[in-house]
Amino acid sequence: MERNVSFPFNSTSLPTHFALVTADGINATVKPFSVFDGCDHQVEAILFDLTLQCINIVVGIPANLLVIAILIRNHKEPSTSDIYLGCLAFMDAYFGVMSPINLLNLYLWNSKGVWSAVKFSYGVKDTSGPLFLSCICLDRFVAVLFPIAFGQHKHVKYRISLSVVVLCLTFAYSGAKTVGGLPNFEKVFTGEVLATFIWMVVCNVSILWTLKRPRSSGKDEMHPMKKKAFKIVYSILCIIVFNYLPPVALFPFEDHYSPDVFRCYVQPTGFAFLNISSTTQPLVYLARLEKVPFLSDTCVKTCCIRVSAENKKKSPAQNSSV
Template structure:
């Protein structure tokens, strides 16, 4: 999914390949090889790079199999996991993200400076979750190339959504590690301006991916994931180190620092669960067989990253200091912490 997709390997492939969003939906590069009359095309270059593209059934023009490649029939479990994640995101991620949006929008006090970034991230995740029915119908039944433009746009949104996580981490980092500087930049207008810039970058990336295809943005995507992962890990470890050192020998952490500590742990959990797998697994892409990589590993890695649409709001909800109103027929209320971060 990331930079290593560009590694040259006769077993795996030499190009970045987002199996979720084909670069030219269902248009064959060459006639299908003898072992497959369905939707699997390969072209071997002199340097043995393997390029994969989707095609329709060469004879009947039917839809692709739900496990994507005919060779994946022996290992369809990655795709089962993928579709399971899609359904989970729709059923759980959508209402949770809506709850986060509503809670932040109606919060009148005890607001965190990071709430603006969390609010924007929840909007992106809600949109991605709501695209699930359209994607599943098109992927499994229609195979309409026009709908793929919208699907690629949605995945472009998801690809660079971690930029808002980076903003959250940097905000927490400045608040805890450099509190004096942070005091001078607490104005939310600054964060609104940053959000506008991030939104512009996300929309530009997504439109490019939608119109020009996956290959047009693969280097940008690789850079964003590496940058986001490195910055988030650095910021969160730095914050945890400072907070733990500040309470050494004390019985209780100050409410303000405790709130910041909770936020940092949430972000760190998201990083480990959703973004560590691709960073850890993909450098070894050249060692995998085609079936293992295309049918199991890459599918699972994409699914784990997509799962962040549900994990992010769920973790945020668990740290909510107060949720006024009713959720699932029950009112939820907790005593808020003192102070703001």
Template sequence: NTNVSGCDALPYVENSSNSLIPPNYLIACSLSVNMILGLPANCYVLWLSVNEMIRGQSTEIFVFNATLVEVLFCTSYVFLIQEYFFQCADCGMKTIFIGMILWSGRPMFQTCICVERYFGVLHPLTFLKLKGMKYRIACSAVGWTAIVISCVLSIVFIVHLYDFILVGFLVFFGVKLYTCMMVLKALVRPGPGDNVKDRDRVNQDKIKAFRIILMVIASSMLTYGPAIITLILRYIVADETFLLGWSVCLCFAVMSGFVQPFLYLKRVGKLPFC
């Protein structure tokens, strides 16, 4: 055995049925797409959300946290590259820890954004009561505490990693889908303020919001749908088949890190080509 950057190098066994390592070209492709498209977009959204929070816009807190999760995940690239390309034996736990920040933090804070929109559209009075910065900071603190706990539990194997991810995906995806569908249902109904004079402007705003929410639903189904189906089929299919499907789902999920920041930039009118 040799030593790579202070890590114990493992012999590379291609297409090992007992390995959780997907093909290297899939890893390289997913990391490259996320680095080229996702990291710059997320850094830009992070900067925009910080500026909005400085101006007192409390609604940007969950956007900030969701973007911070994506940026933090990019810091794991050094461990991912060492583990998958140099077979570093000491990088596995670090990769799992930072990876769980993404797998638990991304759906959690994206769901918080959808729940916030749900209350803003369907329960405006409750939304106004909870609009203060302190409530969102408290929710964010609870969220990050839950993320750290999930990372620790996954590392020490107190909970089974696949079962833990499946439960989290089902809960957050279900809440996200429900809130988005309810908002869409509300948007297609004429509101009390949709008078004839402002009808065109209101309709344009509704159409814009409708399209964005549809894209959120579509991206969520493409990101989490295959992963949920694969995790459920784990109890039915052979291990080799499951690992191949799960590897593809993970790579696709990593590549989709640019979708949400692009949707945010489109919503705030900062996307230059759209």
């Protein structure tokens, strides 16, 4: 029988009962269902992932709900990327809500039905994050490098259509991940995250290079709007490198690891960095805001770890122009 080398939490196929069949066709022993699926004694990397998921529960869920509330509050003056940000925040909040259910199922319920629901949430996380971030990068890329085309396709219907396509891909991938049994299905995620990572890095580096170029007047000072766009793109690039570089660097070399090492150590470590993006993404968005509604400045500085020393030195006029 081919060995399943997928990570027990983000795995493609459900752990199943294995039966030993005697010569008379009678089942002799049955392996009990376990969500750890063979990694019961190699749990260090799994516990590392669960620790980061606890951060998603405590910090990520409130941060994503706050992002959604801010986007709804500002719906009369929306940014072109707001629909992508809203979908991303909703999916991250959903994934965070599923984390305590996953923990309870690991140590209390040990239910196959609950595990299927948890696997679906992992599929949503695997796909929605990279794809919606790619949409944001595409939006910024066209806005900076092709402003005329951006103005012609600025209507919200284009972004709604693209969001629907992303959601369909997300739910199709999540459904297939929940059902399981597809050969080499884990390579779909490896190909997806590798392609989106390259695309996002190329987009953001191109944008940063374009924004950094001096204006035709010869002045080195960057226009305030360009400076704001530069900060946004730079923050997205930091998220991409921190959260997506580990799986991109580890997963393509699956054949170089033993099955147990890849399943119990390499995959949980890579997915841990991907999963914590449910916290880093909303915090980076909130940190970019000059004023966060519903929260005091002290709370924002504490929760978002915002470095505001330079901003305090600036005049109010300077702050409003950035």
